[in-house]
Amino acid sequence: MTDITTTLDLAPQARIVARLAEAVRDEQLASRTPCPEYAVRHLLAHLTGLAVAFRDAGRKELGATTDTSPEAALPDLAPGWREELPEALAGLADAWRDPAAWTGMTRAGGIDLPGDIAGAVAADELVVHGWDLARATGQSYAPDPAALRASHAFLRAAAEDDDRGGGIFGPVVPVPPDAPLLDRTVGLSGRDPGWTP
Numbered sequence: 001m002t003d004i005t006t007t008l009d010l011a012p013q014a015r016i017v018a019r020l021a022e023a024v025r026d027e028q029l030a031s032r033t034p035c036p037e038y039a040v041r042h043l044l045a046h047l048t049g050l051a052v053a054f055r056d057a058g059r060k061e062l063g064a065t066t067d068t069s070p071e072a073a074l075p076d077l078a079p080g081w082r083e084e085l086p087e088a089l090a091g092l093a094d095a096w097r098d099p100a101a102w103t104g105m106t107r108a109g110g111i112d113l114p115g116d117i118a119g120a121v122a123a124d125e126l127v128v129h130g131w132d133l134a135r136a137t138g139q140s141y142a143p144d145p146a147a148l149r150a151s152h153a154f155l156r157a158a159a160e161d162d163d164r165g166g167g168i169f170g171p172v173v174p175v176p177p178d179a180p181l182l183d184r185t186v187g188l189s190g191r192d193p194g195w196t197p
Contacts, residue, residue, distance in 0.1 A: 008119065011093035013126045013147035017047065018086040020133045020141070029077070033136040034195045037074065040136050044085060045075035047129055051088035054122040057108040058095030058115075066107045092122065120154040127151035128189045131182065135195055143182060152181055155188035 021044060029041040038046065049070070056065045078084060095101055102115045113121070127143045128151060134141035143151075159172050170190025175183050183193035 008096075008123060008146055008150055009093070010096045010119070010123060010126065010147065011090075012144035013123065013130065014051075014089040014093040016142075016144060017126050017130045017133070018089045020130060020137070020139055021047065021085050022082070023139055024133070024137050028137050031136050032197050034132045034191050038132075040133070041077045042075055043129065043132055043136065044081060045077045046070065047125075047133070048078075048081060048085045048088055049075055050122075050125050050129075051085065051092045053108050054118070054125070055088060055091040055095045057106045057113075057118050058092065058098065058101035058122075060100075060104070060106055062107050067110050069110045089126075096122065117154075120150055123147045124151040124154045124189075127185065128191070131186055131191075136197060138197075141182075148181055148185060152185040152188065155185060159188050 024040060024044065029039065029044075031040045033040055033043045035043060049065075049068075053065045053068070056062070096119055100115075102119050104115050105112055106115050106118050107113065108118050108121065127147050130143055131141055133139075173187040173190060173192050175187035175193060177184075179187075179193070186193045
């Protein structure tokens, strides 16, 4: 995984997520998403929070943003989310352009992680939640190929971990081995690639 992540530019995937968010209509904010506990508004708030947290994790600026578990409370949108989310996504991408972000230790979601693993988690969050948002709002979705490969590698390793329980991952959804890489990645994340609202 290190070979993939140390050269990974998160900016293309961050821009894809920003474009998806920009296209969300106000009337879609209450729509269901593949995350059972999240409506679109909660998913967008989660994306904003994780973008800030992983921006700060990449900068090694540890504090409240990196110490808070994503499961601490159901996130909800702030009034200025349409400006805040793309700014946070751009900040995340910028932070992980620095090779130092991928080295040493950092923290995200209250968990201490090696930098390269934190970068892989950031890629995974952007890829999988980009899919969630696109599916929930009826948008087409083609993730950045490099981020998708990193997400798949991270999730495949997590699926092989005997300690994997609930948390951010549900049980793996079986997907044919010849299915597109995005479908296989989504299945590894505990989502049904055929999900519709």
